[in-house]
Amino acid sequence: MKITRFDKSVAGESLLNSVICADVLEVLPQIEAETFDMVFADPPYNLQLKNELYRPNLTKVDAVNDAWDQFSDFAAYDAFTEAWLAEVKRVMKPSATLWVIGTYHNIFRVGKVLQDLGFWVLNDVVWVKANPMPNFRGVRFTNATETLIWAVKDKSVKDYTFNYELMKEFNDGKQMRSDWYFPLCRGEERLTEDGKKVHSTQKPLALLERIVLASSKEGDLILDPFAGTGTTAHAAMKHHRSFCMIEVDEHYVQWMLRRLGDVPLTLPVATGDGVKREDARDGSSPQE
Amino acid sequence: MKITRFDKSVAGESLLNSVICADVLEVLPQIEAETFDMVFADPPYNLQLKNELYRPNLTKVDAVNDAWDQFSDFAAYDAFTEAWLAEVKRVMKPSATLWVIGTYHNIFRVGKVLQDLGFWVLNDVVWVKANPMPNFRGVRFTNATETLIWAVKDKSVKDYTFNYELMKEFNDGKQMRSDWYFPLCRGEERLTEDGKKVHSTQKPLALLERIVLASSKEGDLILDPFAGTGTTAHAAMKHHRSFCMIEVDEHYVQWMLRRLGDVPLTLPVATGDGVKREDARDGSSPQE
DNA sequence: GTGTAGTTTGAATCCTACG
């Protein structure tokens, strides 16, 4: 698969399977309206960490303290949120859907802005973590979930993609619910460099796979405006969707390109049904 | 237990175990600052309060079928939310905590307003429904959760009540997480009249019991500004807390009073430890 | 190779009393 990298300027270019290293608010205005079939966004959460946190055994928690998560106040965060959401709305096709993930630090603000912009919420999906970080001090409940908002551009949109039957298959033949159980991204899947996390908030691939499979079709073009190390692109490639990844951090972009180059190519072995596909490099396929 | 009913006016009265039949925005301003130890609120999800709509400036609109564009509708809801939350904050004791429950229709707006008022979120707790209503048309995921926000008045509050060890006991000796599993309110527990639900969104008693037991102490005074048929008061009585219920609907108030009169009286059998209590009418108590 | 015990760590708005 050919992946095209852009820096800053993309006007007039094809964005099929592209990785763009630039600020989201610089790039999105260059993109033609109604370009994407689906959008997944994992924006900064605006965590307001103040003091260092130690575990009971006195080791220090490696908390999220990245520059990209710093905002001066709620007003600044809201303004940023409104800016990128408005641009995202513009580049969504009329029947496209939007996913945004967040925690209580930011999701209420994101949801409010999104509703004000006219987006129509279809579901709030809860990612229930199998293995969340405990609350060391015992002063709150274990923070065990993150929230996803799934929305269309406005209330009138009825022809969005929802692969109801496939979701049903994934849930033992019963209608898929809005509470999803996945472990945190760890082990082989987690990108590390010198034993340290490449990205502090890498999402589990399984989560993105479910999102891609639920709300897009093969061949669709998927946008991720905060791509990080490219989990969304990974899931898109794996399931025969095209992607456009925007990420401002050069280091993350390099890792994303390396990662996507390593993703096994999956090729269709059956056409027409749109469902049955096998990994061409996977010897476990019963057809082989 | 003696329960006092008020209509409209409560100024100067004791609110211990009271049921007030009046609009929340009329009553709260009459109440002294820093009165309550804990607040649970299940606000309306839209502005159709007893056939009365609020304009963004909080004046009432009499006709239910007035044309409202989406923005003015949201603005009105936000204004109403800010009004009652600001009053609730005023009547909360300095170390009190607030619980608000909602769905994606309103919880983002409530959370945003609450943060803007200076409330400091402790957790977002997800009520995962064991038996949610399916999505009949198969166009979305089954809406299987509701969201609770737990907050203190401001960031500096550290001495709020959190019965950590008791919660741990309820979770097999492990720290209680923020995802709570309860079935919908049905069967014996559900109040019905001529085979129909008395209240369309009666909450499960078990949910309110966990909230009361987690975040209040015996003898505490608990406020519910949208009391409905009084599940919060029921849970409070059962666990030796006092209550103040505000409900504008006369029909709900009558049901609440009848219901609370039927709740078995629970009496302390041990004093001093503050934990061991038995139902005085419950023959299963090992002490008896 | 297997099994077991010990170690590490994850989007976190994580304490209290006293001077």
Added chain:
DNA sequence: GCGTAGGATTCAAACTACA
């Protein structure tokens, strides 16, 4: 208000070391 010292505090899964 702030700084500092004292002291109580964690769950699940993946990984490492070693028998």
